[in-house]
Amino acid sequence: MLTRAHEPLPDPGRLFGDLHLAGRTTVVAAVSGGGDSLALLLLFQAYLARLAAPPALVAVTVDHRLRPGSGAEAEAVARLCAARGIAHRTVAWRARRPASGLQAAARAARHALLAEAAGAAGTDLVLTGHTADDQAETVAMRAGRGGGRGMAGIAPATLYDGRVWFVRPLLGTRRVALRRVLQAHGVAWHDDPSNRDPAFERARLRAALDEPAIAARLTEARQAAAARRGLNRSAAALIDAAAARVAPGLLRVDPAALAGEAETAVHALRLLLAVAGGRDQLADLARTRALAARLAAGPCRATLSRALVVRRREGVFLLREARGLPAVPLGADPVVWDGRYRIARREAEIPPAGGDAATIAALGRVPVPAAAIGDGAPAALARAAMAAEPALWRGGVCLGPTAGRAAVACTPVTGPWVRHLPAFDLGPAAALARLVGAPEPPASPWRGHIEPLA
Incomplete structure (x- = not known):
């Protein structure tokens, strides 16, 4: 449902109250000059004003230098920040542009530049302005690609490169409500023309999603996220109880555990395959189910996701197969x-x-x-x-x-989450880290749970 003019503006205490700021001296807000990120900046500044000893706020604008006016947009953000007493810096993407996959490359560059800026500011926390509308669009796109674990949508927090949290406090807030925040403060915003360009999948979905469709997609995301967390908890418990590193690069799993509850066992096997094979994606679900059935039937030998899997009397063993090893x-x-x-x-x-x-x-x-x-x-x-x-x-x-x-x-390291660890997956990531001797991921920046109040 659209937020109407008589409804109250978003409450900063509700949006940010469960964010763990103790011990953090600085927080970075990613501000592009678009409506969502500008509203994030104003709302978070208002929240910090309520605290007795707030961390410093630093706004960072990434200039991708993809459009002629991008520099002017960054300068406009800098002027707004100066007027409101907020520290600001602009970082530019200067690397060579790829011939294809420009949006993906720009997104990767943005993450790297923001993480670098966070390190320079002495913080591990970067706030971004992703909204409930973004969530609905993301779930719709993933549904079009077959659904699966991705139906949980955008995570409320994602650990980047094992060191910086990208946090999304506005995932439960509609875009129209954020525009009202800007209007109330008399702040103008810039709309990126690519958001309306039908050449891009997200822009096409944004134009097509009506209010009932958005509400349905948001419900799907909540339900899928709850299911993903539940499956992750049970798979992490299985790994902790039944898996061990018995030699350098060699994992052993109790066959009885993999023959247990089917969904949990298959998910745990997918996780173990990814870590043993060093893959950044989980193994194909159908092929993993077939492998689990073979393992349950008795001794066998198979490869999947660059991992060699051997079922013997002593257990199920996983190791990196001897091909494609880099120098x-x-x-x-x-x-x-x-x-x-x-x-x-x-x-x-x-x-x-x-x-x-x-x-x-x-x-x-x-x-x-x-x-x-x-x-x-x-x-x-x-x-x-x-x-x-x-x-x-x-x-x-x-x-x-x-x-x-x-x-x-x-x-x-734990293969699937070397670069990005969604908060949904903290449980299995920690279990696999314990298994292979990797550093365990830090706790979620959301106090007491992994997501903000809706």
Whole structure:
């Protein structure tokens, strides 16, 4: 239902009251100059004014430099912020534009630039102006692509690169209500012309969605999010109880657990496959169900999502299959190797041998110390798993595994969430981090639950 003129404006206390700000000295608000983000800025400033010791507010505008007027729009935001006593900075996307997938590239650049700006401001919190209308449009787009887990829509918070939370306090607020906030403050806003360009899928859906359709999509999103959280909780409990790392790169799962409640077992298997194979997407649902049936039937061997899965008497084992393992230069900046490890050079310089720079590549077949093999881990599988682990190479010579080397920082990561971790998935992400020895994700910035009040 559209917000009518006599209805009260959105309440900042309701929008931001459950946001955990204690211990945070600064919060970044992403402000493009559009109506949604400008309203976010005004509402959050009003909320901070109610606090006894509020964090500093920094507005950051990303200038994608895709339209001639983008610089002027950023300057308009800067003037508004100066008039309201808000710190502001503009960051520009200066990288070379791709020949295709421009919108996706711009979105990735925006996230990276905002995360960088948050780091410079000394915070891990970036607020964005996504609305209930955006949520309805997103769910409609995902429904057109087959639905699935994506029907939960936009998460109320997403952890970016393991270090910065992108938080969306306005997901329960309609766009028309935010326009009324701007009108009440006498603030003009800019409408991006691409929002009305039928060349873009979101613009077409925005024009097509009427009020009943928006309400239906928002209901779908709430129900799907609740179902996703519930399934994640049960899958995380299964992983904690039934899975173990029994050798470097080798996971063991109790077959009885995978033969249990079908939906939970299949989801847990999809998660384990993604981590073992270093994939950023979960394995195909239909193929995982078929694999689960094979595992329940008895001993077997299969590959899926770059993972080798072996059912033996001792258990179900998962490891990285021996193909497509990358070789990448070792530098001071961290790189995610094979979707399974974040690796960087610790020392300022690792001297080259004969002019050859150091690289990270798979270890290959080497003897595995007995102390590295846990109880019930078949030696042959432990050797195969170890062969796919990262090692330091230089001049065509393997210098040994990266694990434990003083010169190299090597930290496991959980494949599906290396770059983006939706708050929906915090439970299984933490369970898988415990399993592989990765750092556990930080708690959600929403106090007591993972989403703001609707």
